[in-house]
Amino acid sequence: MAKKVAKTNAARILDKEDVAHEVLQYDPQDGKIDGVSVAAKIGYPAETVYKTLVAAGSSKQHYVFIIPVAEELDLKAAAKAAGEKKIEMVPVKEILNLTGYIRGGCSPLGMKKPFPSFLARQAESLDEIIVSAGKIGMQLKLAPEDLIKTMNGQYADVTAAG
DSSP states (O other): OOOOOOOOOOHHHHHHHTTEEEEEEEOOOSSSSSSSHHHHHOOOOGBBBBBEEEEEEEEEEEEEEEETSSBBBBBBHHHHTTSHHHHEEOOOOHHHHHHSSOOOOSSSSSSSSSSOOOEEEEGGGGGHHHHHHOOOOOOEEEHHHHHHHTTTOEEOOOOOOO
């Protein structure tokens, strides 16, 4: 009999909203929890695996950016998308207090409070993307449109690649 997968807040939200998704698990014991390593561990191309980044604008408003794991957030493009003069990444030590999640297990769903959220435009052309389930070792596979709808987000050009 298969071991029952513990639900995360992010997975519960998708269940409640009746959003089709799949929970993917990997072994984090080797300490390799960067997105590219996670993509390899779950057997999916890095272009389909997305990381969740939290940033703050010059207005002190916080924002969430979900981008492909092998890419970098373009801070100027992110500021433009958010309507801010400037955007800076939130220091790692502040992530838990702000979102309820730790680095490496930060899901775009189920944060302590909702923040304006932007999904990299590259996701628009994909049938499915993979994001953190809110716990190191767990990922969620779902349609980008469902993620946008569930997190009340929008697509934006926020990476160097566009």
